[in-house]
Amino acid sequence: MKVAIISVSDKGKELACDLKNKLEKDSTIIKTDLYHKNVGKYFPILFYEYDAVIAIMASGILIRSIAPLIESKVSDPAVLNIDDNGNFVISTLSGHLGGANKLTEKVSTLIGATPIITTSTDVNKKLGIDVIAKDLFLTVENPKEILFFNKAILDGREISITINPSYDFNYLFEYLNNNTLEIDLSIYYSSKINPAEILVSLDEHELILKEKKLVVGIGCRRGKECSKIYDGLKKSISDLNVSISRVNMLASAEIKQDEQGILELSEKLDIPVNFVEMEKLKLFKSDDVQKSEFVKSKFGIYGVCEPSALISAGFESKLVYKKTSYDGVTIAIAISK
CATH class of the missing domain: 3.30.420.180 (CobE/GbiG C-terminal domain)
Known part of the structure; x- marks a missing residue:
């Protein structure tokens, strides 16, 4: 994950420097760059050049800055919001596919802050279908269906997963067995499914998860x-x-x-x-x-x-x-x- 940290105050800049030093010790953080002030100039660049943006500033400044840039949960970067005192870390955008929720947990631990996560599946301790995709490095072929499936999971409905029996999906079974969040799944096998693809279905709705290499x-x-x-x-x-x-x-x-x-x-x-x-x-x-x-x-x-x-x-x-x-x-x- 490539991370940009942007601050607007001297106190925020100090916190940004401290956080950068801590994040760079993490092998999953590829690089961390610092930006200060000039949010109107920087945000359009950060939004497209980084996987995650950590904004140390008032939420109003952040929201007004990113509002014109938001496009899709598939392409938008993770956005986190931190106050100048480092009391709270708020997962603001792209909580699942963008990885903002997990990054919020990581950052809050590093600086001793309280994480704020508001996505429905997380607060209800349910496993979102987009969380599975993110954790297992899978693409979502038809992301507009994510909302339907996550709502079904919240309602406790049973989701069907169909995979090709000739392909090794041990990593999927291991992940589901080890996950502590709730999801009601039935697994089926069909040679009609393309290898390295997972068909998720319920009623007339379908969603395809496909392995990234x-x-x-x-x-x-x-x-x-x-x-x-x-x-x-x-x-x-x-x-x-x-x-x-x-x-x-x-x-x-x-x-x-x-x-x-x-x-x-x-x-x-x-x-x-x-x-x-x-x-x-x-x-x-x-x-x-x-x-x-x-x-x-x-x-x-x-x-x-x-x-x-x-x-x-x-x-x-x-x-x-x-x-x-x-x-x-x-x-x-x-x-x-």
């Missing part, structure tokens, strides 16, 4: 054991609160194609590995990739795990887990658009 990029020292690489992968996937079975592909650089630890891990998990050509890595550019001068001097590229993950996930993919080191292993995770 989730790629784990791996860098490691020469000769690193499979078990050590696996430990790093497990920790990073755990930080995203998904099952390893949700991973679609492993990725690394071409220079690692004979690395036994990576090859063994691919075989052990039955997950394919893509070794990206060095020329592609040399040409790849992204402001989100951390640059290593050591790797550059040794291999002629600025990094391995982040660019390998992004290239393998496809055009307009984005990082959801920045490069993090685990005892000689680096892990980054990207998802397709």
